[in-house]
Amino acid sequence: xxxxxxxxxxxxxxxxxxxxxxxxxxxxxxxxxxxxxxxxxxxxxxxxxxxxxxxxxxxxxxxxxxxxxxxxxxxxxxxxxxxxxxxxxxxxxxxxxxxxxxxxxxxxxxxxxxxxxxxxxxxxxxxxxxxxxxxxxxxxx
Numbered sequence: 033x034x035x036x037x038x039x040x041x042x043x044x045x046x047x048x049x050x051x052x053x054x055x056x057x058x059x060x061x062x063x064x065x066x067x068x069x070x071x072x073x074x075x076x077x078x079x080x081x082x083x084x085x086x087x088x089x090x091x092x093x094x095x096x097x098x099x100x101x102x103x104x105x106x107x108x109x110x111x112x113x114x115x116x117x118x119x120x121x122x123x124x125x126x127x128x129x130x131x132x133x134x135x136x137x138x139x140x141x142x143x144x145x146x147x148x149x150x151x152x153x154x155x156x157x158x159x160x161x162x163x164x165x166x167x168x169x170x171x172x173x
Contacts, residue, residue, distance in 0.1 A: 058157065066150040076143045083136030090129035097122035 100118055 062150060062153060062157075065153065066147060069145050069147050069150055073144055073146060076140055080136050080140040084133055087129040087133035087136070090125055090132070094122045094125040094129065097125065 097118055104113060104116075104118055
């Protein structure tokens with residue numbers, strides 16, 4: 033090994049060290065992004081679950097009203113009786129349960145990210161690495 037090769041090797045070692053530092057920083061940043069996205073998605077899924085439970089409780093509350101309503105409706109058969117009003121109330125409760133559930137589902141779908149940003153960042157990193165590899169490691173000026 034010639035003495036003139038040593039500065040070249042030192043430069044390569046320095047570049048490799050800097051590249052390693054960049055990789056560690058990039059991996060740490062990507063990991064943090066993925067963690068934050070998953071945390072946000074879990075919170076969104078939790079809110080969806082709570083809304084669905086509330087809608088299910090409302091729907092279950094309406095079912096006995098529907099049964100009483102059917103029995104009362106068949107009793108009066110031509111005039112609107114107490115059963116008619118019970119039917120209207122049960123229908124309103126069911127409508128509210130379905131509307132609340134649908135609203136929660138739409139909100140969940142709008143806010144659910146599903147690692148979208150992390151995957152996009154990884155695609156950009158792979159493209160950058162491919163470009164760096166095709167360039168033969170030449171420095172940009």
